[in-house]
Amino acid sequence: MRSTVEYTRFSKKFRGSLRSVQFWKADDHVVCISESTVAQNYRRFYFNDIQAIIVQRSNVSAIITIILFFLTLILGGITYVNKGFDSPAGALIGGLSIAAMLAIAIINLARGPMGKVHIQSAAGVFKIPLNFRIRQISKAIGEIYELAMQWQTPRETPEVQNQTENPQPSPQE
Secondary structure (H helix, E strand, O other): OOOOOOOEEOOOOEEOOOOEEEEEEOOOEEEEEEEOOOOEEEEEEEOOOEEEEEEEEEOHHHHHHHHHHHHHHHHHHHHHHOOOOOOHHHHHHHHHHHHHHHHHHHHHHHOOOEEEEEEEEOOEEEEOOOOEEHHHHHHHHHHHHHHHHHHOOOOOOHHHHHHHHOOOOOOOO
């Protein structure tokens, strides 16, 4: 009979536009649950099998910010060309629209860079299917890394242990 495994929430739910990812922790492993609009995927990583956790910075945040600044310039140019600033109502609507776009771009810039996370285990490399803010995911990934390091065992074979205890002289020619 199988015993039940107690899971505790390891991180908050990281949300994207169409996906979300959450980590749950058991005694000897962590489960990554990625949800999309139509499916849920579960991936289990045993702490002693984790070989590396890679956080790779991406240019997604910078591209979004550049696009938002560009759209703000276009919106300002359209408002200026159509003489939207001549009437009080046009100036109010145009100014508020430009201010809103500019505020969104600045907030996106202030939230920091985005990145992708890969976890390498004995079974292969698994890409976590979401772009994260590096500042947000660093805490969860750091805790997973610390737990994985606690579970790691020395991988010395008996031959290597024997050689380090009693080194054999090399034959001379």
